[in-house]
Amino acid sequence: MFELQWPWLLALIPLPLLIILLPAQKKEEAALRVPFFAQVKTLETKTHSLGSQKRAGALLLWLIWMCLVLAAANPQWIGEPVSMPNSGRDLLIAVDISGSMKIDDMKYQGNPIRRLEAVKMVVGDFVKNRKSDRLGLVLFGTQAYLQAPLTYDRQTVNTLLQETEIGFAGDQTSIGDAIGLAIKRLRARPDAQRVLIVLTDGANTAGELEPIKAAELAEKEHVKIYTIGFGADEMLVDNGFFGSRVINPSADLDEPTMRAIADKTGGQYFRARNLEELGDVHQMLNRLEPIETEDEKFRPVNSLFYYPLITALLLSFLWSLIRILRSSAADQKTRGVAS
Numbered sequence: 001m002f003e004l005q006w007p008w009l010l011a012l013i014p015l016p017l018l019i020i021l022l023p024a025q026k027k028e029e030a031a032l033r034v035p036f037f038a039q040v041k042t043l044e045t046k047t048h049s050l051g052s053q054k055r056a057g058a059l060l061l062w063l064i065w066m067c068l069v070l071a072a073a074n075p076q077w078i079g080e081p082v083s084m085p086n087s088g089r090d091l092l093i094a095v096d097i098s099g100s101m102k103i104d105d106m107k108y109q110g111n112p113i114r115r116l117e118a119v120k121m122v123v124g125d126f127v128k129n130r131k132s133d134r135l136g137l138v139l140f141g142t143q144a145y146l147q148a149p150l151t152y153d154r155q156t157v158n159t160l161l162q163e164t165e166i167g168f169a170g171d172q173t174s175i176g177d178a179i180g181l182a183i184k185r186l187r188a189r190p191d192a193q194r195v196l197i198v199l200t201d202g203a204n205t206a207g208e209l210e211p212i213k214a215a216e217l218a219e220k221e222h223v224k225i226y227t228i229g230f231g232a233d234e235m236l237v238d239n240g241f242f243g244s245r246v247i248n249p250s251a252d253l254d255e256p257t258m259r260a261i262a263d264k265t266g267g268q269y270f271r272a273r274n275l276e277e278l279g280d281v282h283q284m285l286n287r288l289e290p291i292e293t294e295d296e297k298f299r300p301v302n303s304l305f306y307y308p309l310i311t312a313l314l315l316s317f318l319w320s321l322i323r324i325l326r327s328s329a330a331d332q333k334t335r336g337v338a339s
Contacts, residue, residue, distance in 0.1 A: 005074035012069050016062065060319050067312035071305045079300040089289065090150050090189045091130065094138040094178045095119060096200035096230075097164055099171030103201075105232035105249045106275055115201055115231060118275050120162055123199070126282040127158045136185060137161055140178035142170025142206045146185060174207030175200055179214035179261070183221050194223040195289055198261070201231040203254035215261040225265040226288070227258040228281055230272050 004010070097116060106118040127135060135157045137148040147164070148157045179198065186194040196218070204211050218225055231250035250273075259269040268288065272278035 001078045003076055003078060005076055007073055009069055009073040012072075013066055016065055057319070057322070060315060060322075064312050064315045064319065067308040067315065071307075071309040071312065075304040075308070077302045077304055079302070081299055089133045089193045089195060090136070090186055091133045091195045091197070091289070092136045092138055092150070092182045092185060093123065093127070094140060094144075094182055094196060094198045095123065095161070095164070096141070096173060096175075096202065097139050097166055097169055098141040098173045098200075098202060099166060100173075100202050100231075100252065102166045103231070103235075103249050105235040108275060114166075116164070116166055118278065119199060119230065120164070122275060122278045122282060124158050124161055125279075126285070127154050127161065129286070130154065138178050138182055138185075139164060139169055140174050140181075141166075141168065142172040142174060144174050144178040144181045144207065145169060146181060150185065150189075170206070172206035173200060173202045173204055174209075175204040175257075176209035176211040176214040177207035179211065179218060179225065180209045183214070183218055183223055186223050187221055194221070196223055196225045196267075197228065197285065198225060198258075199228040199230055200253075200258070201229070201250065202252045203257065211257050211261055212264075215264040218261075218265045223265060224267045225261055226267040226285060227262045227269045228272055228278070229253050229255055229258050229269070230278065232273050 101116040101119070102114050104112040104114045106113045106115055108118065108121070131154070134150040134152055135148070135154060136146065136150040137157050137160055139145060139147045148160045151157065175198065179196065182196045186196065215225065229250070231253060233248055233250055234246050235249045236244050237247055255269070255271070261267075262269040270281040270284070272281050
């Protein structure tokens, strides 16, 4: 369906008539006397007073003006209604990118990979599958910041996640500040649709807001928080001359605090020790926060203003070319008369 966004601008089309209707100013007599002025004046009159040429020039200028007014009115093509699944849920994902996320205690196809790379793979798939939610991304290390605001553009959220690197936010961990930032972003949304997923591999070591205090604020704002503790329980490390030894790379993980945050806000705590368990966690989250299929209809709008604008530009070039050719022809005839 074709329509104009500002149809009232079409009322400006007759505006050039005002210029024609304005009273003409009296011409002053020439200050210089040229012996052959009468001959030149006669030639100019013959050259520029042809009725057909005047009408063609006026019509061309009128078409240019109409195209400009039409472009300003912003013609649009409104397409047929399109259904878009929409659950109305707002889901923020807070991902830990502190220094400990570079520990390579994850395995992918038999090869060790860093924790952050594992998160990118699994959480990236989770983001792609949440087709009816508005998603956002919070990253936190020493500082917490919003990497992607709530949006239906899952591809952009996933791209921003994949481009994340350790060190962007510092080497420490500010879990409380990340939750506080998420609360600010979710506060304006409906109560029953505020969900936050916090993934970390450590304990709160930075920031101004304590995690438990942040959980209390989340409870008041009806923000449900699911927490995920990530990292292997065992890792074989090379001890040099003394051989290898087994360590616990997740010794710093503060599970009691993570569990308390989830319990206080009506969420749930999950423990993921490898890629498979992390994938299972997100499958469980899909069941706990199911993707609804209620459709929301919208009409795609394509702006068409550039068509009349390009037409006006081309007509302007044509009008200028005609003026130049006429002026050049008149100059040649004037020089011929003068000689």
